[in-house]
Amino acid sequence: MKKLLATAASALTLAATPVLAQPTDILNASYDIARELFEAENAAFIPSYEAANGVAVTVNQSHAGTSTQARAILEGLPADVVTFNQVPDIERLVEGGFVSADWQSEFANSASPFYSLPAFLVRAGNPKDITDWGDLARDDVGVIFPNPKTSGNARYTYLAARAWADEEFDGDQAQVEDYLTKVFLNVPVFETGGRGATTAFAERGQGDVLITFEAEVLSAVELLGADQYEAVVPSVSLLAEFPVAIVDKVVDARGSRDLAKSYLDFLYSPEGQRVAAERNHRVNDDAVAAEFADRFPDVRLVNVDDAFGGWARVSEEHFADGGLLDQVFVNQ
Amino acid sequence: MANPRSKHLLPGFGLTMGVSLFYITLIILLPIAAMLLKVGGMGWQEFWRITSSPRALAAYQITFSSAFYATILNALLGLLLAWVLTRYRFPGRRLLDALVDLPFALPTAVAGLVLVTLFANTGWYGQFLEPNGIKVNYTQLGIIAAMTFTSIPFVVRSVQPVLEDLDAGLESAAQTLGASNWQIFTRVIWPSIMPAFISGCVLSFARSLGEFGAVVFIAGNLPGVTEIVSLLIYIRLDEYNYEAAAALAFVLLLVAFLTLLATNILAAWQTRYVERSA
Numbered sequence: 001m002k003k004l005l006a007t008a009a010s011a012l013t014l015a016a017t018p019v020l021a022q023p024t025d026i027l028n029a030s031y032d033i034a035r036e037l038f039e040a041e042n043a044a045f046i047p048s049y050e051a052a053n054g055v056a057v058t059v060n061q062s063h064a065g066t067s068t069q070a071r072a073i074l075e076g077l078p079a080d081v082v083t084f085n086q087v088p089d090i091e092r093l094v095e096g097g098f099v100s101a102d103w104q105s106e107f108a109n110s111a112s113p114f115y116s117l118p119a120f121l122v123r124a125g126n127p128k129d130i131t132d133w134g135d136l137a138r139d140d141v142g143v144i145f146p147n148p149k150t151s152g153n154a155r156y157t158y159l160a161a162r163a164w165a166d167e168e169f170d171g172d173q174a175q176v177e178d179y180l181t182k183v184f185l186n187v188p189v190f191e192t193g194g195r196g197a198t199t200a201f202a203e204r205g206q207g208d209v210l211i212t213f214e215a216e217v218l219s220a221v222e223l224l225g226a227d228q229y230e231a232v233v234p235s236v237s238l239l240a241e242f243p244v245a246i247v248d249k250v251v252d253a254r255g256s257r258d259l260a261k262s263y264l265d266f267l268y269s270p271e272g273q274r275v276a277a278e279r280n281h282r283v284n285d286d287a288v289a290a291e292f293a294d295r296f297p298d299v300r301l302v303n304v305d306d307a308f309g310g311w312a313r314v315s316e317e318h319f320a321d322g323g324l325l326d327q328v329f330v331n332q
Numbered sequence: 333m334a335n336p337r338s339k340h341l342l343p344g345f346g347l348t349m350g351v352s353l354f355y356i357t358l359i360i361l362l363p364i365a366a367m368l369l370k371v372g373g374m375g376w377q378e379f380w381r382i383t384s385s386p387r388a389l390a391a392y393q394i395t396f397s398s399a400f401y402a403t404i405l406n407a408l409l410g411l412l413l414a415w416v417l418t419r420y421r422f423p424g425r426r427l428l429d430a431l432v433d434l435p436f437a438l439p440t441a442v443a444g445l446v447l448v449t450l451f452a453n454t455g456w457y458g459q460f461l462e463p464n465g466i467k468v469n470y471t472q473l474g475i476i477a478a479m480t481f482t483s484i485p486f487v488v489r490s491v492q493p494v495l496e497d498l499d500a501g502l503e504s505a506a507q508t509l510g511a512s513n514w515q516i517f518t519r520v521i522w523p524s525i526m527p528a529f530i531s532g533c534v535l536s537f538a539r540s541l542g543e544f545g546a547v548v549f550i551a552g553n554l555p556g557v558t559e560i561v562s563l564l565i566y567i568r569l570d571e572y573n574y575e576a577a578a579a580l581a582f583v584l585l586l587v588a589f590l591t592l593l594a595t596n597i598l599a600a601w602q603t604r605y606v607e608r609s610a
Contacts, residue, residue, distance in 0.1 A: 067570040092572060147553055149567040189470040190553040192566075204452040204469070321571055330387055330555045 410487025490532030
């Protein structure tokens, strides 16, 4: 018995000894369709970090809808950094005390290392002649995008279509809603995430046009073949930022802040920007952007702040239960 | 050596009972209590508003009716399957027997993906069904297919052991007394297997109500048309509306619980009835 107690006591002491060494691994919690992007970023980051610091590190990846990810972190997923596709989900982490309130000033461009926009993927030759947002409401067009309730990606699609309609109908809300209702009625299936929507469109032959981030559209053309699909960039679209943040509560507990910061800084480095551009994301680094200019056609971009008065208002007015989205969405 | 005077067959009744109760509390009761606590945080009116919204009503309708149809299918085919497995000896019987449990082992999301691929217009089933105007993917038929797949083991596994234990002598006796096959089935076999059969069907129904993984891939998830309750719960969670999610979950749980309760009462009544008439 005495021996048992002694063992227990020494085990307790061991457990109480502070961990001196810094962890050499971090977890990046990200959105659904960023799997390949961050695999590529990690493959570039790890050797560059080892060259600079002489330490081999590991970056673990976790992917799901960003709201799901934010909830998982609030409930204990030990993610050191988040790389999301919309601001509100990081704001939830701020409210939960996981991320500091000034996170958007911690990194350049409001903490968004690269950006994209909702664009269209159509079948080769564009048989239904879909060129802009207006075509999505036509009776003969089947439209595929994921459920805006479960996918940040689709929230951009909804907002982009709405921003276009606001201009087109000169702010007449009845016409805007009528247009949006028609678009939603043209959707035969609402997948819960962006990748599911791509699969439904490409592999199961659903619909005539897939709307997702330009990055995913271009990658799909590369992956599935230019003889099968082509990309269509509409005349106007919504700036889709991909905000990143350090999860303070987790890095402080784990002692991984330095590594976490190096990782996010890397996304802004020319090397990190090049990886993102290769994966079809538009980047802010001028030299890299010039290198990949022929890949990205000119498009007029509206941003959420100008068109909708910021994400906080958008969440409340559009995406809350019973909000403007529900009014055009439930109307089946 | 157990005390020969002990009333209980198993030694240490107090201890084993205590451990069992503790385990049930830890695994089942506390999680449910935590959910109820969330529901308790909201007012009655708020609860009513959330659980009776048109969208929620449409989701109940589609979920309950699909679970019902899936259960009917499984009741008929499950009974047949249990019969074949117990009464006949044929090559591959053990394999078939093992296959029945597969839906329990397979991740339901995988099942959903496989079904949606099979029923796509290019898939093995879909290429024959779609030209004939039968669309399964993204319709209620798809939901029923997914529910049927994930819940069939319940009926088979409930009925099978009872059929196996059925005294063959009773059937022979009935036969010698001149009973027809139909009479043997309705008077001798059916009363013995009915309680197990019903409990299997109820479990299958309750399982179908809560099925999420397989269904979301094939349902189409159109609000008011093919949106099931568990997806609506998931959507409310994604809106960080934990209370609304808990309220909807409470409704599902209540229906499942009432179904189970009603069956238990029915089974008790049936047992008494059989005993009295025997």
